[in-house]
Amino acid sequence: MVLAALWFCCLLTTNYTLRPLRDAMAVAGGVEDLHWLFTVTFLVMLAAVPVYGFAVARCGRARLVPLVHRFFSLNLLVFFALMQGFIGGGSEAVQLWTARVFFVWTSVFNLFVISLFWSVMADLFSGSDARRLFGLISVGGSIGAIAGPTIGGALSLWLSPSLLPLVGAALLELSLAAMRRLPPRDPRTPNNEAEGAPVGGSPFAAIPELLRSPTLLGICAYVLLLTMSSTVLYFIQAQIVALSFTDDATRTAVFAGIDLSVNLLSLLAQTLLTGRLIRRIGLGWSLAVLPLLCALGFVGLALAPVLAVLVGFQILRRAGNYALSRPAREVLYTSVDRSQRYRAKSLIDTVVYRGGDALTGWAFAGCKALGLGLGGIALLAAPLAGLWAGVGALIGRRADASERATD
Template structure:
């Protein structure tokens, strides 16, 4: 293909995308690579998620709090290992190592499932591993994005990049729902491993090579080696946890995520109860979960493509963050009043749609104003240990409330003041992000990519 035709296709692509997202010409390639990377990550994860949720119910919903606790403990063990990699290796070195490790483990589970080793312990380990795998690889993805894009670019482009993941979330459950009962889980695991390798190749294309120069949005040239991309980030092995403790801003993000995690866990436990009572077969349960995932992806994609990139630049990060507490209150009320599979599906689709399309990109913008050690170490600790710690604690609280005879309607009433606190925290984080952004602009006159 001639250079003329390639340039022509690039110009046409840029024109079409400019109708959807406010992207500059020099941002087109990194934006598409980021979207493709996220597409591969989430399509692979959503191939495995319905299987995880179905296997997690083999021993009943009474074990879910133990599975969440085990996931938290595994996360707690992994954080020092990841801290070691980040301290001694550059992102171009430790990201491939982490992703290849997960590819190997996927292939191991594929072999186990292929030999029909589906004992209760296999199901438990698979549930925990998938939960660890998803949070870890996605956290690394957003750390790299926060390292490569500026705050202003994140507001404009993160919605579209997140849409790439949503498209993957659309394809993944569609495939899982259609083939899991015929071809079995082995095909799903093999496809997930292949997609993770493709995601790694997108990272290689996106992350600047040592000595590479790239254009900023003002048209200037920035030498990325000045940001130390070719060198290890340094710091201590447990630096991420220490950075969190020392920063009110990071502690605020932790609090936001813990409230999010608690709400998700309470609703997840109620989902398990409703689905277990409605469907007796594991394949049917997996099919239901896949159909909900498919619905979430369809609506999320539409919002990300046509609303997110315009919402944050116009109304700010605070409005985008406060969407999640608002829709959570509505979802809890719906399920508490009408605890049926249909209402559950509507509530989950609505809540997860606004979370993935608006609240999640806004949370990632919060990290663009931080230094590189915080973007990788502190962010990874927040996305893994803090998030799964919230799951574990919330799981035990949910079980304790159930043991006391408090149903989901009672939990909903207890959560009302927490949801109010969650909304106030959203506005506080937004104001602090704006202050840090202005301070960073005073410190440097250049931005990224």
């Protein structure tokens, strides 16, 4: 558990160390082109999933994780060389395209390495152990989410932001060291597979696997509704903060305060409550709590679309996701086979997730064009959250029943 938490901590520290550089690169690449960057990110996800599926089919876990990590580490070294001017001579055009590519790359990197991490966790832990320990493993991620911005901000101010890719590559190597020391799965647990055995099959098997599995279809619906609700709230947040504050410094401080509050609350809940709650109330309620909270939050925003309601809602929503919904969702993958854990899970965590972002962004713009205000859009999102809660309760109860039958 400690080694898994250390691995997760390194991954989240890497992500949050690179995020300030990514956001700066987004500005450098042209704010007016951000919608194209999001579109390109989604298309890159579509192209990357079968490539990743090919690697899953040919490599066992002991080879797959180093392959993925080393690929991204090599990318970071190339970005470092480009930012330093070692490649391309530091010309303005090279720097502009480096900024755009780095933004897309970071969005792809984050989702893939986190998805792979939780695939391995579902490989190593049985369903009962996952219910007990995934919350504590998530503590490592919360620590990384706090450490990452500190490292990124300090290096950017004291040295140079272009050094951050080197730090990210070093953290990925440290995460590999933790992964290699993980013990093999207990051979007495069900669904055990040979440690070094590749998954096999077709690189394009993710979609058929998803369509054949009621569990995976349920998770897919849950993730789609989650990201749709989150994106609606993100756009409402942007509107309210823009109306509440006129200067960038104050807006940045508000976002930083939300991030800090979310990470501290998540860390506290993961340490003291997550494992106990999942075992006591079951996966059904664990997956339904966040959507029900969001339904209430959207009703609150519909009645009072003001900054105080927004900040309180956003903190509770994100902390609830990190502390309860995400660990409970990852437990579901312990009941599917290895091929589905790696291939179909990656498809859900990347393409479905980013697809939900894109779909909701266009829907929000359409609602605004029709003349709906923030309160009206929030009210429309409330039943969406209610549907999300129903999906979570259904797939969670099915998983609990399956676990009891196995026991």
